[in-house]
Amino acid sequence: MPADLVLHNGRVFDGLAPHPTATAVAVAGGTISAIGTDAEVLAAAGPRTRVVDLRGRLVTPGFTDAHAHTFMGGIEALACNLEAHRGPAGVQRAVAAYAAGPGEGQDWITGAGWYKGDFDGGFPDARVLDAVAPHRPVYLINRDHHSAWVNTAALGRAGIDAHTPDPPDGRIDRRADGSASGILHEGAMALVARLLPPVTRAAVEAGILYGQRHLHALGVTGWQEAIIGEYAGYPDAAPAYRSLAASGRLTGRATGALWVPRALTVRDIPDLIEDFRERRRLNAEAGFPTSSAKIMVDGVPENRTAALLDPYEPVGCGCVAASDADRGPTYLPPEVLDAVVAALQAARFDLHLHAIGDRAVRTGLDAVAHARSVVPPDRSWRPRHTMAHVQLVHPDDVPRFGELAVTVNAQALWACSDEQMRSLTVPLIGEDRAQWQYPFASMVSGGAPLAMGSDWSVSDADPWQAIHVAVNRTHPDHPGVPPLVADEALTFQAALSAYTAGSARVTRSTAGLIREGLPADLAVLTVDPFGIDAADLHAVGVDVTIAGGRVVFER
Numbered sequence: 001m002p003a004d005l006v007l008h009n010g011r012v013f014d015g016l017a018p019h020p021t022a023t024a025v026a027v028a029g030g031t032i033s034a035i036g037t038d039a040e041v042l043a044a045a046g047p048r049t050r051v052v053d054l055r056g057r058l059v060t061p062g063f064t065d066a067h068a069h070t071f072m073g074g075i076e077a078l079a080c081n082l083e084a085h086r087g088p089a090g091v092q093r094a095v096a097a098y099a100a101g102p103g104e105g106q107d108w109i110t111g112a113g114w115y116k117g118d119f120d121g122g123f124p125d126a127r128v129l130d131a132v133a134p135h136r137p138v139y140l141i142n143r144d145h146h147s148a149w150v151n152t153a154a155l156g157r158a159g160i161d162a163h164t165p166d167p168p169d170g171r172i173d174r175r176a177d178g179s180a181s182g183i184l185h186e187g188a189m190a191l192v193a194r195l196l197p198p199v200t201r202a203a204v205e206a207g208i209l210y211g212q213r214h215l216h217a218l219g220v221t222g223w224q225e226a227i228i229g230e231y232a233g234y235p236d237a238a239p240a241y242r243s244l245a246a247s248g249r250l251t252g253r254a255t256g257a258l259w260v261p262r263a264l265t266v267r268d269i270p271d272l273i274e275d276f277r278e279r280r281r282l283n284a285e286a287g288f289p290t291s292s293a294k295i296m297v298d299g300v301p302e303n304r305t306a307a308l309l310d311p312y313e314p315v316g317c318g319c320v321a322a323s324d325a326d327r328g329p330t331y332l333p334p335e336v337l338d339a340v341v342a343a344l345q346a347a348r349f350d351l352h353l354h355a356i357g358d359r360a361v362r363t364g365l366d367a368v369a370h371a372r373s374v375v376p377p378d379r380s381w382r383p384r385h386t387m388a389h390v391q392l393v394h395p396d397d398v399p400r401f402g403e404l405a406v407t408v409n410a411q412a413l414w415a416c417s418d419e420q421m422r423s424l425t426v427p428l429i430g431e432d433r434a435q436w437q438y439p440f441a442s443m444v445s446g447g448a449p450l451a452m453g454s455d456w457s458v459s460d461a462d463p464w465q466a467i468h469v470a471v472n473r474t475h476p477d478h479p480g481v482p483p484l485v486a487d488e489a490l491t492f493q494a495a496l497s498a499y500t501a502g503s504a505r506v507t508r509s510t511a512g513l514i515r516e517g518l519p520a521d522l523a524v525l526t527v528d529p530f531g532i533d534a535a536d537l538h539a540v541g542v543d544v545t546i547a548g549g550r551v552v553f554e555r
Helices: 038-042 070-077 087-100 126-130 152-158 187-193 201-216 238-247 266-285 334-346 358-374 400-404 419-434 440-445 463-472 492-506 534-539
Strands: 003-008 024-028 031-036 045-053 058-061 063-068 109-114 138-142 147-150 170-174 180-186 220-228 253-259 292-296 350-355 386-389 407-410 450-452 522-525 542-547 550-554
Touching: 003 038, 024 038, 031 038, 058 492, 063 070, 063 201, 063 386, 063 450, 063 492, 070 109, 070 201, 070 220, 087 109, 087 126, 087 138, 126 147, 126 152, 126 180, 138 152, 138 187, 147 152, 147 187, 152 180, 152 187, 170 187, 180 187, 201 220, 201 238, 201 550, 220 292, 220 350, 220 542, 238 253, 238 266, 253 266, 266 334, 292 334, 334 350, 334 358, 350 358, 358 386, 358 400, 407 440, 407 492, 440 450, 450 463, 450 492, 463 492, 463 534
Parallel strands: 003 045, 063 220, 109 138, 220 253, 253 292, 292 350, 350 386, 386 407, 407 450
Antiparallel strands: 003 024, 024 031, 058 522, 138 147, 147 180, 170 180, 522 542, 542 550
């Protein structure tokens, strides 16, 4: 059968390494039909074949984002999007413009994307929002989705005052006089989020389609939704994904991780497993695989909810000395975590663990080890458990990733000394522990599988920004800042392989490699990055993205 598309006169990275001889790839019927020299592959062209001259550019497998919040990112981009607005004045301008424009006539002003590094201590006050929205309630999720900023009107609607207790899985930020400041951390977000107008199916579908376009423009052809279930005011996105898959509008190879509620008890586990099995069946039949389960072991260090082995440094809390009680929470008690991890593995679910603090990393690895010890081996199915973020890893736990075959799901863009790292994170964990951050090279050398994801819209979805940091350990915007633990830098080939083959593997995608007979999910880059300086990796882009043999983006 003649090829539908031929890419020639370039180089080929097959997902693991540069192909030693191939200069061309052919696509037919949605799959890769030939790989070889120009002469070999061009022979497959027919009169209707589209032939693209790569002019020396590199073709790679399409990127797979192993940890993204695609539908949330799309919804937020279509609401009051604060991503490009910096500091109090920038947020005020954006909120005022949204209130007078797209949000006019609505009761609530909702949005996301503000950056902790723009504010003293990381967190602003409700009064900043009161200045531009004194009467309408405002709810703005921060960039990492672990805190929300609300105004006084929203606090009033929710009945939050100086006497409101913190929920078990969250915290209400308070001023010196005890009054609520307008910042709600983790589970406390729900105190206001439950009052928001419901997010409609149409809005979720629009968010997915926006996110899909955004990711395709960056060469991303597959992703895992890191939370499928009700969370922080968002609904379960699975019905929208099923609808888009059925209508043919879902062009990306999307998968999902079913959300395990933080209020789970041991008694709830049998019902959870039964519910997850049914949802997995329903979603798979519609073309949206959800064979992973998402467990948030802890939070993030900047709001002191990352779980640490030793206490936080006594800064920004009114403390005079470190307190043993100030080590951050693990959201599920160890006995619950052990039980649900074992039950999920027995039911053939891959685990997708959020773990940032060193105690959370250890607790998560302990749960995986426990499951291995109590769940009988299954010869026809092997788990592909992954741990996302892995920011702070005690040296004793580094080799355990390889020993337990837990994939490191790296958000490599974070592994640098950016503004937030310097002004918020390191003061809270101290200089000594800061040297334990993101030990990617050590974990890989210990045999750990590696995948990569962006955590978009928490951070930039562009794989090349993350690859740049993985290789250089510096942020492209701050090239003069010393690298963060330079010895933990990855090779360029390892980073590129992680974002293609590694991420596809851990999400059980059939793509991720350039092999004959596999899905034609491909990205044509703007250059051959193997021929440029590592300091320029952030400037690499994508000219063409192909998903299932179909061109879904072209510059």
